[in-house]
Amino acid sequence: MFVGFDYGTSNCAMSFIENGTAQLIPLYGGDAFVPSTLYALERSFIAELIAAQLTDESDKRSYAQKRAALLSQARAGKIEHDLDQVDEGIFFGSEAIAHYISAPGEGYFIKSPKSFLGASGLRQQSVDFFEDVVAAMMLNIKNRAEQHLQADITQVVIGRPVNFQGINALESNQQAQTILAAAGKRVGFTDIEFLFEPLAAGFDFETRLTENKTVLVVDVGGGTTDCSMVLMGPQHIQQLDRAQDFLGHTGERIGGNDFDIQLAQKILMPHFGMLSPLKTGLPMPLMPFVNAMAINDIGAQTEFYDAKTGFLLERLTRETNELELLERFIKMREGRHNFAVVREAELGKIALSSQARHRFPLDFIEPTLAPECSAGDYAEASAQLLQKIAALISEATLQAGIKPHVVYITGGSAKSPLIRNLIRELFGDEIAIVDGDHFGSVAAGLGVWAKRVFG
Incomplete structure (x- = not known):
């Protein structure tokens, strides 16, 4: 059976043809859209999930050799968490978000992996990891779709953007599409085609043109x-x-992720000490705040959680004139709440599309913390x-x-x-x-x- 698969940055969806018309497949109850998120109690569980569903013996052996260290860690992880199967410790979509928010310092959480697929300079280890993450998410959606359709899905058209990255676009696009194709093959799609996403959206519209x-x-x-x-x-x-x-x-x-990040940086981060005056007369360094909210940038996240950033923040606590604001930021960093802050920015962005003002409930940082933003403020933050x-x-x-x-x-x-x-x-x-x-x-x-x- 064939399907269309929108493996999106924010959400994933799949469609099939019924009575000549494209229909979205309900994946979670009546919901056809799955947030593009994954949470695993152990990172190694992702590799074992993929290994467990491979049917070709040659593929199975090859994959086991390449992921030998991870598969060994997964076996130890199952014992530690008292699990029979690793799929008991992997969650997708809204369930992944809920598990992450409840315990951000534990487990492994990834949001919008599609944003990273075209990143320049990815080492083979990182490419392998993204193949596994994408494959795990595809497998979840494919299994749910097959359960609904009561049929095996082997042929798929997957959407892709014109450019995954603005820099080195040709290499970036080739790398990202190769990762998507490898992941798709790994979960059982035997025939894979790609189509530009805006053209796909247009084809749906074209069916209604007279x-x-x-x-x-x-x-x-x-x-x-x-x-x-x-x-x-x-x-x-x-x-x-x-x-x-x-x-x-x-x-x-x-x-949309960039609008969320800009809103979080420009509207929320000043409440965490960004732009605060220093006793030295020098400006507050911006990069820790920018990196904190740049959740779709691997390098930024690595730098944000690097020990050097911790040393810098410790020094800034002695230099800032608004210590209580910077302490909020440090608390957010220690609790790994930056994803949750950007998530609140996303919800605020949605709210400001239909209302004049919005308060951002950040009580997971501080009980009464709820910065306010107007639709005009959001428009100004989004101007660039x-x-x-x-x-x-x-x-x-x-x-x-x-x-x-x-x-x-x-x-x-x-x-x-x-x-x-x-x-x-x-x-x-x-x-x-x-x-x-x-x-x-x-x-x-x-x-x-x-x-x-x-x-």
């Missing part, structure tokens, strides 16, 4: 923003090769990111050499009125703006394409 249109698809996802100018409609929809309909394309690693998205839209339009008839906006972050206002500023009121299923249109479009490729 006349030909030039459509600008603006897909603002969790980790990337992609813009595609595409010819769509009845004359184009049945073509398997759409290269000639593809007029312009841009993409960069700017997404919005300028980058505007540049992507303008470049895609310039490449196409033509203005769109319709702007189709999709992706979870595109729900923000800031994105709609930005498009209005660029094109005025004469061009229609159509909202897709902000979370499901990519998955649905991948299902449409899977039918054309495999059906």
Whole structure:
């Protein structure tokens, strides 16, 4: 059986074709979307989970040799945690978030691994690790989908952004796609195809068009923003090769996660001592605060938890004029609560899309700590990111050499009125703006394409 698989930065979803129409598959009860998170009591459990489901004896031996040290650690970990199977100690989606927030200093938590797949300079050990993490998440979704469909899934179209990273894009894209393909093969997908996510979102929209249109698809996802100018409609929809309909394309690693991080850095971190005056007259160093909130940057997280940062913060406690604020920051670092702070920023971002003000409940740091932010403050904090998205839209339009008839906006972050206002500023009121299923249109479009490729 074939499916479309949106392995997203923020959420994952899968679709299949029923009665000629793409349908999202319920994965957790009636919920078709799974947050892209994983929590394991031991990091080594992830490797054993993958090893346990391999059926080909040659693959099994090869994998066991490459992961021998991890598999040995996993056996010891099962004894320590009194588990019969490692899957009892691995959690996905909302369950992973809940386990992490309840005990951030224990276990291993990863959010949005897709953000890291194209990172420059990854050593083979890191590549192997991300293959395992991605495979474990894919396996969870594949098993749940097969249970719902009562069928084996062997063929898949997986969505991918135009560029996983802005730097060394060609190498980055090749590395990330290789990791996704290896993970997919490892969990039992025998035939794997890839499709740009904004095109997938557009294909879902195209099924509803009754006349030909030039459509600008603006897909603002969790980790990337992609813009595609595409010819769509009845004359184009049945073509398997759409290269000639593809007029312009841009993409960069700017997404919902970046809006969360900017909000956390600029609105929340001043309540933790960022920008506090020092007795020396020198400015408070910014990097510890920037690194703390940059949860999608491996290097930043490594530096934040490095001993050198601890020594720096200890010195700053003697130099700051606002000790109580810096002590909050140190408490957050010691408790590994930075992911939870960014999570509250994300929830606040969502709230500010429909309300004028929001308070961020940070009582896990301090009982009465609840900084407040207005929608205007959020817009100001997001201004630099919005300028980058505007540049992507303008470049895609310039490449196409033509203005769109319709702007189709999709992706979870595109729900923000800031994105709609930005498009209005660029094109005025004469061009229609159509909202897709902000979370499901990519998955649905991948299902449409899977039918054309495999059906």
